Amino acid sequence: MERDLVVSVRVGAAGHGTRGLTAAAVNAEEAGFDQVWAGNDIFGPPGIAGLASMLLGTSRISVGAGVLDPVSIHPVQIAQLASGFQEMSGDRFLLGLGAGSDLFLGWAGLKPAKPVVRTREAIVAIRELTCGRSPAGVPGAGDFWSGQARIQQPRPVPIYVGAMGPRMLEMTGRHADGALPLCLPPRQVYRAMEQIGAGAAKAGRAMADLDVAACLWCSIDTDAAAARRLLARHIAHYSGSLSTDALVANGLDPEEFARTQQLVLDGDEDAAIDTVLTSSTMLGLGIAGGAAEVIEQCGTLIEAGARHLSFGPPMGPDALAAVALLGKEVLPVLRSEFGS
Template sequence: MTTPRLGIAYVPTHAPETLRRLATTAEEAGLDDLWVWEDCFKQSGLASAAAALAWTDRLRVGIGLMPAPLRSTAVTAMEVATLARTFPGRLVPGVGHGVQDWMGQAGVRVASPLTLLREHTTALRRLLAGEEVTTSGRYVTLDRVRLDWPPTEPVPLWLGGVGPRSLALAGELGDGLILANALTPDDVRGAVEAARDGGAGEGFDVHATLIAATGPHAQDRVDREVPLWGREPGQGVGAAGDAQALATAVGALADAGATAVAIQPTADEPDVEGFVRFLGREVAPLLSAR
């Protein structure tokens, strides 16, 4: 059985000034990854990733997800390339449709999110590869654009989505798939199959998020958290209990196809840094011993 990468999800309901301590604690605790979000209208995923990368030396930082409607393809390429050159091998950029209601609020909602994501991803990948790109699509238009400072090594580009066509597109165009945060192992298994239908092959990565809590009243806290993300308690979403309980839940997601799992603390977690240390020192060794 493959041991998944274990990380922590930095939920943007926390104030930006809390990120530094969380990132450095995650690295000190031995976690593999830190995942930052770009939810409207809370925090910039790229700005958060840049800060976390600068404050750490080893930690891999993923962005899940940058909404394609919000971001110019050329500017996204410039920003990703800058971080990839400055912190080689440690950045995982992810792109997606964005929440459509939020895109409407921002005035950037499009008629065909799938078309936009295809055009954006295709052009972005070519730019990051150092190519000169000219394209005139329905949404993405570039005229002889080439980065002066493309990444010095390939940058993995992951896609996110929910519906079957989006999952298939991730399998077709992405190096990995970023899934929503309130899924069961069966949900993950189905999403992986949809990505494979789109063409995902060997080496395709899948990122899942696990809502989790430990300590007193852990199950009650998870049961209160899960409905905030569109699911009901008792449906197999989330994990509560000791290190073994969390390791078992992470292992179930890995067995369903996840290659990386980020733990999302509940909103009422009283000691986020202590929780991060618990993950690195108690849960991670159990995963390695599977």
Template sequence: MSTLNPKRVDMKFGVEFVPYLKLDALVKLARLVERSGFEQIWVCDHYHNRHIYPVLTQLALETSRVKLGPGVTNPYLVHPTVTAAAVATLNEISRGRTLLGISAGDPFFLATVGIEQRKPVTAVREAVHIIRELLAGNRVSFEGELFSCRNAGLRFKPANKIPIYIGGRRRRMLELAGSVADGALINASHPDDIKESIKYIEGGLRSSGRTSKTFDFVAYLVVSVGGDLKRARDVTRGVVSFVTSSAPHASLERHGIEIEDVESIRRLLRAGELKKARAAVTERMIDAFSVCGTVDELAARIEELKRHGITRTVIGSPMGPEPAKAVQSIAKALL
């Protein structure tokens, strides 16, 4: 049991759901998240899980205050015009509570359906431009490198602005977030990686003449909280395998992770050998790319991230060996 003061951590919080769980379980968890005081629910978007927009629709209908949206979708599987219509509809269903998180997707999952992750920063930049214009009620005629629109428009306009967050870890994507987005979902858990990421975002803000005062710097953490440390660490392996596979080279070097070990995981992921990729995750990878242990240890990490400039923390998958218990213990200690 944590001995923390419930108000110890002055931070805004969200959670991530991965919809491999049954919808009834997600609804129950969403209600708990809302009652516990979390402000956001981000639902991860991969085709092999339950489809994101029916899930988000059900969660919106079963909650009344928490904000929610895809965290993150990508522009390769769905054209940006369709994403604009989807989030605008979700915003109507949720009565103005919708968020949009977007990035370039996972290259390994895209490859399984024959899609190349071509020019990822350009793809996200063009997608955000198209989506923003459509959500603003404008018609879009646009010829980009990857996407085009010819007098495209929605027949309805959201009643409020839908915030757009760009997710990522690499320099150019985070600079893009600072240039055009309302916030960044930083796919990192270690303070040194977060510091580097914030520097990139601030560079994007400066280059576009924007201020950081209203920008949401979000640490999108891989979290596993539980009393059994070995079990808590073990359940992170699946997520950590993907984080490791796409981590910048500088981050791998910083944490002393051997590139041969990373290449082994990449080969397994490309082959669809997810269980073997999970087993290939090293203890050093778990240390670098997740926060595991007690709620007090999580609180200490969040306090450190706040000092570096983080304005919001997302408690990302898996949350813990027992997600509902993890939500309750985190909320009791931190919110």
């Protein structure tokens, strides 16, 4: 059975501040989004601090942590937080998990297990804990749990995984309730869905049972040129951190991205932005323009099988105005023309 169309927005304390996350969540709810996600990276802005106020400040929208790592925060503590957020919100909380960055974890002297292993163990353990059970003896949860490992006031929670690599995506299909793959370019979602589907099939699950979000870079504004320039700036600044293999697999030129990154490092941001804008392919890492252009680009993804579009930074010259514009002019059309 085909899933209904889901639309979400990803916000961050870096852009809004911890207090501003509440206003961002209320804005997303009023704009008609189904979900709003706030990031929380070790050594990054404290997104997790705003989750409670985001949930208490809203009444309908689901609020997600995107994502927590089970290394710097123990799975037991994650299960406690998730259960508490579920109780206070009437089950509107979504738990996003990710492996975390080995580089950043190393800054704290942490030496965890391999990314896929630690993420899988966290999913399995947290599901048991939030259902009031001990993970002891449960396949895939790790062999270090005691039978007394139970939390008080457990409450089940949907578990999503922030995944990009094929092994992590396949594991997500086996164990998680949803996935948050960053799709650069947007068509990357098709490959992600194939890899998640392979894992789901091995576990006897159907893709319809999973909520797979196409996490997009989006820039929208009533001034379409300004929106495209903002996305170009975002791409320029991240051009050196993108996977070479992923670029090649999607027909993009790694050398073009490397040259753009060097321009940024040399302090010539304008030249880097112009490089992205004049490239025949680079701006295609995200979706950008006015409402009509964004609708057209999103429609192509939906027609090809995407059932959840997740809009993320840079959003627009004014992030709150961009979310409101998406809600007023884009979401109604997508739901009317492509919703089930």
